[in-house]
Amino acid sequence: MKLTTSKEALLRALQLSSGVVERRQTLPVLANLLLVAEDGLLTVTGTDMEVEIRVAVDSGVDIEQPGRTTLPARKLIDIWRALPDGATVAIAVDGAKATVRSGRSRFTLATLPASDFPSVEGGAAELSLELAWNELKRLIDQVGFAMAQQDVRYFLNGMLFEVDPEGVRTVATDGHRLAMCRLARGGLDGSAQAIVPRKGVGELARMLVDIDEPVQVTIGKGHLSASQGAVSLTTKLVDGKFPDYKKVVPAATEQTVTGDRDSLRQAFHRASILSNEKYRGIRLKVEADQLTIQANNPEQEEAEESVEVSYSGSDIEIGFNVSYLQDIMAALDTESVRISFSDANSSALIEADGADDALYVVMPMRL
Numbered sequence: 001m002k003l004t005t006s007k008e009a010l011l012r013a014l015q016l017s018s019g020v021v022e023r024r025q026t027l028p029v030l031a032n033l034l035l036v037a038e039d040g041l042l043t044v045t046g047t048d049m050e051v052e053i054r055v056a057v058d059s060g061v062d063i064e065q066p067g068r069t070t071l072p073a074r075k076l077i078d079i080w081r082a083l084p085d086g087a088t089v090a091i092a093v094d095g096a097k098a099t100v101r102s103g104r105s106r107f108t109l110a111t112l113p114a115s116d117f118p119s120v121e122g123g124a125a126e127l128s129l130e131l132a133w134n135e136l137k138r139l140i141d142q143v144g145f146a147m148a149q150q151d152v153r154y155f156l157n158g159m160l161f162e163v164d165p166e167g168v169r170t171v172a173t174d175g176h177r178l179a180m181c182r183l184a185r186g187g188l189d190g191s192a193q194a195i196v197p198r199k200g201v202g203e204l205a206r207m208l209v210d211i212d213e214p215v216q217v218t219i220g221k222g223h224l225s226a227s228q229g230a231v232s233l234t235t236k237l238v239d240g241k242f243p244d245y246k247k248v249v250p251a252a253t254e255q256t257v258t259g260d261r262d263s264l265r266q267a268f269h270r271a272s273i274l275s276n277e278k279y280r281g282i283r284l285k286v287e288a289d290q291l292t293i294q295a296n297n298p299e300q301e302e303a304e305e306s307v308e309v310s311y312s313g314s315d316i317e318i319g320f321n322v323s324y325l326q327d328i329m330a331a332l333d334t335e336s337v338r339i340s341f342s343d344a345n346s347s348a349l350i351e352a353d354g355a356d357d358a359l360y361v362v363m364p365m366r367l
Helices: 007-018 073-082 133-141 198-207 261-272 322-331
Strands: 002-006 032-038 041-047 051-057 061-065 067-072 088-094 097-102 105-110 125-131 158-164 167-173 177-184 192-197 215-220 223-228 231-236 255-260 281-287 290-296 302-310 316-321 336-341 348-352 358-362
Touching: 002 007, 007 032, 007 041, 007 051, 007 073, 007 088, 007 198, 032 061, 032 073, 041 061, 051 198, 067 073, 067 105, 073 105, 125 133, 133 167, 133 177, 133 198, 133 215, 158 198, 177 322, 192 198, 192 231, 198 223, 198 231, 255 261, 261 281, 261 290, 261 302, 261 322, 261 336, 281 322, 316 322, 322 358
Parallel strands: none
Antiparallel strands: 002 061, 002 088, 032 041, 032 067, 041 051, 051 231, 088 097, 097 105, 125 215, 158 167, 158 192, 167 177, 177 358, 215 223, 223 231, 255 302, 255 336, 281 290, 281 316, 290 302, 336 348, 348 358
16 A cells, blocks of 8 residues: 555544544454545544544545555554644555655654454434434434433433434433433434443544534434544444433423523532532522632632522522533523423523523432
């Protein structure tokens, strides 16, 4: 294999494909990227056996000799980033070695056989749909923060991607909070549920770019695939049953607080500075048109913030993990928010005021 390209032509392909490569590998070839130069097209692929990203580069690459090989992902991307802007780069593979030349720089890298490189099998598609890039990004961004991390309930370490004839819904929960976002879309053919693992969700969000081309999403038995332009991703799904999220959402709430999102976000941030570093608990005291936020820690330090809100119910005190509230305020993008609850022992329902496509449920804390 022999080709010439520019730094810029290949940079994004290397960044995306190397993003899935883990530093610790069970197989040596998984530390490499697969480069395939055929029919005037260079394809760069990276995988960790669970998530695979493939990027096709059809412009800015001059293929002198077709072929395929695998090169060390981290070393190759580090070399690429270190090259000056506008640099012309030549890659030549000879046996078990590859030479990368640019100007007066020369690097010799060890290769591994392309035949050893594994592929994440996609399988037969059960349902396909088309989304705009910003629609899919919103579905991910609004709920992604609520995914569990390394929970023994492995099905919580991912995001539920649910399709029905009326639209698409994403749901994530770590057992203490739940986030849900829905995109209304009539006329979809069929229904499907898929639990996308945390890494797959992160790489999917990273591949989306603001271009006119829509994202093609395919759900199959055990996999989800997404492609936009020259980039395609395939991820294995979490094999498990996602909790019944509908039972978690409070059916009726008696008290509702409406306040300015940015004011609440800043107040939560300031109060969090003196909250317990381990438990992160704060106390909310709600009374007529005022929300008081209190925090303290084992060093007997205290913080108190008062925020003007719209509230006409009875006085109530309720405790929450402040980090959960901060995440929600950061995810919402409206000027005001609604916080609804029944009593101090019930979960709170948080929604954007004036929008109904996303909602959040947070369990209270005993303080």
